[in-house]
Amino acid sequence: MRLPHLAGNSRLKAALAALPPSGVGSAVLLDGPGGIGKRTAAADLAAGLLCPEKDGPCGVCPSCKRASAGSHPDLIWLKESEPGKGVKLEQVRDLRAQSFLRPSEAPFKVFVIPQADRLNLPSQNALLKVLEEPASSVFVLLCENREAMLQTVRSRCKTFRLAPLEQQELLAELSRRSDAAPETIRAAAQQAGGLLGRALDILAGQEKTGHAAARNFCAALSGDELGIYLACQELTKLHREEYADFCDESCRLLTQSAFRTGDRRSVDTFEYLEKQRAMLIQNPSVTALAGALAAFCGGL
Ligand SMILES: [Zn+2]
DSSP states (O other): OOTTTTTTHHHHHHHHHTSSSGGGOOHHHHHHHSSSSSSHHHOOOHHHHHHSSSSOOOSSSHHHHHHHHTTTTTTOOOOOTTTSOOOHHHHHHHHHHHSSSOOSSSSEEEEETTTTTGHHHHHHHHHHHHHHHHEEEEEEEEEEEEGGHHHHHHHHSSSEEEOOOOHHHHHHHHHHHSSSSSHHHHHHHHHHTHHHHHHHHTTTTTOOOHHHHHHHHHHHHOOOOOHHHHHHHHTSSSHHHHHHHHHHHHHHHHHHHHHOOOHHHHHHHHHHHHHHHGGGGGGGOHHHHHHHHHHHHTOO
C-alpha cells in the first residue's frame, strides 16, 4: 500500500508499505488535525485498496483513474447533506444498507466517512452497528479528535496517525503549490503549525471561522478577563460544527503553548475544552457552552 499524494509522513508510509492490502482490515481510522492531509491519505488508501495492481494505487489502471475522478462505483464518500451541518443519521443508516449490496466490479466496496468524530451519539451508534457486521466492505473513517468518538467505534478500527510536516518540508511544499511571495508563504507556514492544508487555506484567505476564533481566544487567554469574556462572546455566534472546529483548534494551540511554557492556565483550559468537545456529541447549545467557557476562564 502506498500514499503517493500525501506530503511527508514517512513513518506512516513505511508502516503501510509493509502491510499487504488485506492488512488494513475492514475499518481504518485516519487521525490528525484538520489540514494535515487525511482526505488525501484516504483517497490514496481507497484507490490502493481497489487497484488490482500490487503496491497500488498504480494511478494508471481504469480503477485508479475512476477512483481519482470520483466515479468509481465501489468507492463511496459520505458527504454532509448541507454544508456545516455534518453527516446525518439517515446517511449512516443508508450506508449500512449500501454495504450489503454487492460491489460492482472490485472484490469489495470502500466507504470513506469524513469527520467521523462529528457524528452525534445516535449516528455513532448506527455506525457501530455497521462496523459490527461481518465485513465485505472496508470503512475508512477520518477524525480530528478521537476522544469525541465512542470507544466502541474506535476499538473496531485500525488507527493510523498522520504527522504534521517539518517547517522546511512545509515551506518547500507551499513554494511548489503557491505563487504567493516568499514572505507571505513563510508567514502562512508559521501560522499553520506544519499543517499543509491549513497553510493553503490561509494563503487562499479561506481560514475556517472556528479556527480563526480559536486563535483569537488563545491570544486572549494571556490577557485580561475582559478580553477573554469578549472572545467567548464571539463564540456564541458559531454553529455547532464551527464550535467543534474551535475546540479542536484551541486544543491544538494550547497543547503547543503548554509544551512551550508549562503554563497551568493553558493546561486547565485544554482539559476543559476537551470535555466540551466530548459533550458536542450530545448536541448541547453553543451559547451555553461559550457561556460556561467564559465562566471557567474567569475563575482561572
Ligand atoms: Zn491502479
